[in-house]
Amino acid sequence: MKKYLFLKVWVVLIMLTITTTLVSNSTLSKTRVAILILGLSVFKFFGVSFYFMELKKAHIFWKISxxxxxxxxxxILVLMR
Amino acid sequence: MQKELINVKNVYYPPGGILIWIIIFLELFTFGMALIAMIFYSKDEPEIFHNSRLLLNTTFGAVNTVFLLTSGFFMAKSVDSFRENNIKKTALFLRWTLLGGFLFLVLKSVEYYFKIENGYTINYSTFFSFYWMLTLFHVIHVIVGIVILLSVYFGIKKPIVRTSIEDFEASAAFWHMCDLIWLLLFPIIYLLF
Structure with a gap:
């Protein structure tokens, strides 16, 4: 299970990257596109920090921070847009 | 290899050590504030920002994201192998990690070349001022990361490995930080405006 964890996370991250690029070319309103792009980026950010950087195992202070x-x-970025 | 037992559940010992995490948060805050400033300035010149953004090659940005994420994947695998004391696999995964970093730099150089050739330099527009400052600052971090990983790589290739797991994890954390910064830069600079 653990053996393939990084591989699974990597596949999800690549899929999210492709989705983000496709969403940016969609015909949705600017605000919706911005929320989607940044929302997907937050998931990618969590994927790298919690799994690749192993924050998942760290003290809750670092996870919350x-x-x-x-x-x-x-x-802030979405509200400013 | 110097084996140490680190309790990562302790608040003072996040993976890689507390010092690297202080650096990571400082870097994230710096880039975060710069991105907020970029959005703030785009309010005054929305047309210029939109037109300038269209001059960027989104495919280059997406492929560079794939390079960094793949490189980060191999870095994580390398840390795992180092913990298992499998130096051969650690070195192999480190080489793949470094390859990802080099490919990122090559593609970024190609992108910079086309931008300069077409006259989209730092003075072209406010958007390009931010583009050059943020992406170049990030590239400097990638170069520093490559130098750190090369020193780790040559350290573990020695007959007697003196690299500690904490040093290895700290180097890995720095490399992953480059991923994290790029994951913020790519959507905002290449896709948002």
Whole structure:
């Protein structure tokens, strides 16, 4: 199970990257596209930090800190758009 | 190999060590603030930002994301192999990690070449000022990451490996930080405006 965990995360990250690029070319409204693009990027950010950087195993302080940072930043960016 | 038992559940010992995580948060804050500034300036010149964004090659940006994510995957595998004391596999995965980093730099150089050739330099527009400053600052981090990983690679290739798991994890954390920064830069610079 653990043997293929990184591979599974990598596949999801690549799929999210392709989806993000496709979403940017969609005909949805600008605000929706911005929310989708940044939302998908947040998932990718969590994929790298929690799995590749192994924050999943770390103390809850680090998990909360990185979550607050990325959610706070993307919220500001969406609101400013 | 110097084996140490690190309790990563301890608040003072996140994977890679607390010092690298302080650096990671400082870097993320710096890039985050720069991106907020970029969105702020785009409010004054929405047309210029949109037209300038269309001059970027989204495919280059997406392929570079794939290079960095793949490189990050091999880095994670390399850390796992190092923990299992499998130096041969560690070195192999490190080589793939480095290849991802080099491919990123090659593609970025090609992108920069076309931008400069077409006159889209740092003075072309406010958008391109941000584009050059943010992406070049990120490229510097990738170069520093490659130098760190090369020193780790040559360290583990020695007959007696003195690299500690904490040093290895810290180097890996720095490399993953380059991924994290790019995951913020790519959607905002290449797709959002």
């Amino acid at each position: 990185i979550t607050i940072f990325v959610v706070f930043l993307t919220t």
